Amino acid sequence: MRHSVRxxxxxxxxxxxxxxxxxxxxxxxxxxxxxVSQGQLDFARSKVNAGAQPWKGAFDAMLASRYAxxxxxxxxxxxxxxxxxxxxxxxxTDEREDAIAAYTDALAWYITxxxxxxxxxxxxxDAWSAVITDHTNSNAPxxxxxxxxxxxxxxxxxxxxxxxxxxxxxxxxxxxxxxYLPEIINGSNSNGNWELSMMEAAVGISVFLEDKASYDKAMxxxxxxxxxxxxxxxxxxxxxxxxxxxxxxxDKIVNYWQGQSTFVTGLTQETCRDLTHTGYGISAIAHVAxxxxxxxxxxxxxxxxxxxxxxxxxxxxYELGTAVPSRLCGGSLKLGLGPVTEVGYNxxxxxxxxxxxxxxxxxxxxxPAGSNNLFVAWETLTHGDNPS
Numbered sequence: 001m002r003h004s005v006r007x008x009x010x011x012x013x014x015x016x017x018x019x020x021x022x023x024x025x026x027x028x029x030x031x032x033x034x035x036v037s038q039g040q041l042d043f044a045r046s047k048v049n050a051g052a053q054p055w056k057g058a059f060d061a062m063l064a065s066r067y068a069x070x071x072x073x074x075x076x077x078x079x080x081x082x083x084x085x086x087x088x089x090x091x092x093t094d095e096r097e098d099a100i101a102a103y104t105d106a107l108a109w110y111i112t113x114x115x116x117x118x119x120x121x122x123x124x125x126d127a128w129s130a131v132i133t134d135h136t137n138s139n140a141p142x143x144x145x146x147x148x149x150x151x152x153x154x155x156x157x158x159x160x161x162x163x164x165x166x167x168x169x170x171x172x173x174x175x176x177x178x179x180y181l182p183e184i185i186n187g188s189n190s191n192g193n194w195e196l197s198m199m200e201a202a203v204g205i206s207v208f209l210e211d212k213a214s215y216d217k218a219m220x221x222x223x224x225x226x227x228x229x230x231x232x233x234x235x236x237x238x239x240x241x242x243x244x245x246x247x248x249x250x251d252k253i254v255n256y257w258q259g260q261s262t263f264v265t266g267l268t269q270e271t272c273r274d275l276t277h278t279g280y281g282i283s284a285i286a287h288v289a290x291x292x293x294x295x296x297x298x299x300x301x302x303x304x305x306x307x308x309x310x311x312x313x314x315x316x317x318y319e320l321g322t323a324v325p326s327r328l329c330g331g332s333l334k335l336g337l338g339p340v341t342e343v344g345y346n347x348x349x350x351x352x353x354x355x356x357x358x359x360x361x362x363x364x365x366x367x368p369a370g371s372n373n374l375f376v377a378w379e380t381l382t383h384g385d386n387p388s
Contacts, residue, residue: 024219025212026296032156034204035287035343037294039388041157044381045111058368058381059111067097067104067371070120074098074127080147082139092143095132098124099150100377106157107378118162121154126168129175135183142194144183148201149287149375151176152208159208176205185214187221189244192269193277195225196284197375203288207295215295222288223304229281230307231267239263262327266314274334275315282311283340283376290343290383300347308344309354316341316358320365337362339369342379346386 032038047055062068075094082092105121108114128151135144151172159169184198202218205211227240239257241247247256254261258272270278285308289299299305315337318324324333341363349356363369367384371377 024297025206025215029207029210030294030296031160031207033207033291033294034152034156035290035294036153036157036382037388038161040382040386041107041110041161043386043388048111048381054367054380054384058378058384061368061370062104062378062381063108065104065371067101067377068108068117069101070116072098072101072120072124074124076128076131078131079134079136080132080140080143081136082143083137084139086139086143088137092139095128095143095147096150096374098128099147099154100371100373100375102154103150103157103377106154107381110157110161115162115164118158118164121158122162122166122168125151125155125158125172129168129172132175132179134179141183141188141190141198144180145194145197145199145201146375148176148180148184149197149204149284150377151180152201152204155208173209177209177211181205181209181211181214185217187225189242191277192225192229193281193284195242196222196229196281196288199225200284200287200291200375203291207291219288219292226285226304226307229269229285230311231263231265232303232307232310233265235263237263239269258329260329264314264328266310267328268311268315271315271333272329274336275319276334276336276338278311278315279336279338279340279372280374282308282315282344283338283372285311286340286344286347290347293347300352305348305352309348309356309359312341312344312348312359313356316362319362320358338372339366339376339379340372341366342369342383346383350385350387 044055048059077091080092080095081088081090086092102121102124105117109117155172158166184202187195187198199218199222203215206215206218224242228242231239238250238253247253257269260272268278268281270281289304292299318333319335319337324331341359345356345359345363348354349360368380
């Protein structure tokens with residue numbers, strides 16, 4: 001561990017970013033600081049107001065979505081029960097989509113300065129913070145991670161940019177601290193995208209709560225499943241693993257990687273399952289890296305960034321129509337990566353100058369990126385070719 005931390009610090013110095021360890025909280029948190037920064041919001045707003053594309057089209061699509069409906073009625077419940085694949089679904093969809101709606105309204109407020117949107121975001125956040133006490137059943141950790149990723153994005157924008165009153169912001173913070181954080185902060189030893197989404201939520205919640213200890217814990221934990229989710233040739237003959245999962249033989253690892261026994265750079269642990277779940281994991285990696293950058297430590301310059309770049313490019317190639325070789329998933333892939341390219345592409349290609357031809361083609365083909373209705377929303381608007 002001592003050697004790996006030293007390597008990260010040396011890499012950081014080489015890239016000209018802060019030398020603080022990559023899993024350490026900042027001395028003072030930046031706000032708004034979960035996935036999207038003040039500068040990014042200002043850039044998006046200026047482009048929308050100027051009628052520039054693709055941002056104006058992305059904004060119009062967001063406003064036309066059900067998430068921006070000012071007549072939306074929140075549907076909170078005390079206990080959200082989510083089984084495998086949301087069966088049973090007792091509040092699962094309602095919670096996730098109310099959280100996305102709150103974030104959507106927060107973005108709409110920032111860009112339009114129409115107070116109705118800020119008040120609607122507050123109404124949604126207040127409705128849930130007044131009621132919810134727990135998540136139950138087998139998908140509780142993942143559900144908490146998904147909803148818990150969207151809530152702090154919304155709250156950060158409202159708390160730090162809305163000049164009106166949010167009287168129950170303290171109650172909302174208590175909800176995140178007592179209902180969400182305990183469910184996710186220790187991980188679950190489940191499939192890769194679960195761990196990554198849970199750590200995304202834990203990092204975002206920690207920023208909103210200004211909880212340095214939780215931020216440090218979540219960020220340190222995030223590094224292990226990231227390395228175990230995306231394979232690089234430099235990992236050796238076999239992918240890295242999460243030690244607590246006891247994947248201590250080749251057969252166990254191959255089985256965990258959906259039967260794939262040939263490992264190539266950019267392959268993920270779920271590529272041979274389907275690209276939709278793969279997209280969940282890739283998106284969570286990008287979101288944590290983006291939040292970390294906003295908070296002063298650029299994970300894009302570490303192996304996290306390289307794994308993200310390679311994973312995006314590898315999956316994008318097949319989404320764009322490249323024939324699947326027989327050595328990969330038996331020659332057949334289930335496509336459907338989702339709207340997950342913008343954050344990583346913007347950071348790695350536009351900001352750091354890395355080549356990402358396939359990812360660029362897919363991002364531009366899919367613009368404006370919408371929502372996956374789980375925890376990803378409106379990233380062409382917030383991150384498309386955004387230099388801030």
